[in-house]
Amino acid sequence: MTSGSLIGASANSGRVAALRDGCIVVLTLMAVSLAAVLSLPQASIGRAVPQAIIFPPWMPQQDAMARSLAAGHRVLRGGISPFIVIAAAAEAEAETVRPRGALLMLALDGLAGCLDSRASVEPFL
Structure with a gap:
């Protein structure tokens, strides 16, 4: 037992x-x-730096750019993936508003090569 x-x-x-x-x-x-x-690096307040706005991976690039524009961001181009939008630096007095559906807004300080693959590269001669 x-x-x-x-x-x-x-x-x-x-x-x-x-x-x-x-x-x-x-x-x-x-x-x-x-x-x-x-x-x-989060989007900083009071300092003008370009931002990467990251949306869910299933969102088409056109929708991500349209939502960024609707929130008042100056869109420069798409990022390394279709769901990443590169926006110009906002003026210091302008308040940055997160676009509807955006997951993150990151400052491109140190992350430009990771999120922004469309930078022009000059060939070495």
């Missing part, structure tokens, strides 16, 4: 340990993802 209850207790503690380990993994992944997003 005692051996049956020990087997049940052992199986139950194994499930609890697996659940605990799974929760630790999920919480770690969430913390790392949040830290990565928060470390990106």
Whole structure:
């Protein structure tokens, strides 16, 4: 009789340990993802720098540009992917409004090569 209850207790503690380990993994992944997003250069207030406006990946480029224009941004071109829009720097006194449906608005300080592939490159002669 005692051996049956020990087997049940052992199986139950194994499930609890697996659940605990799974929760630790999920919480770690969430913390790392949040830290990565928060470390990106956000659109700065009071400093005029070009911005990358990032929309969901399923949004067509025409819709992303139209929404950026509707929010009052001066669109320069598309980014490296169809759902990224490169907008000109806003004036210091103008308030930047996030376009409807945009996930992120990032300053292009240090990220220009990652988000903006359409920069002209002169060949070396």
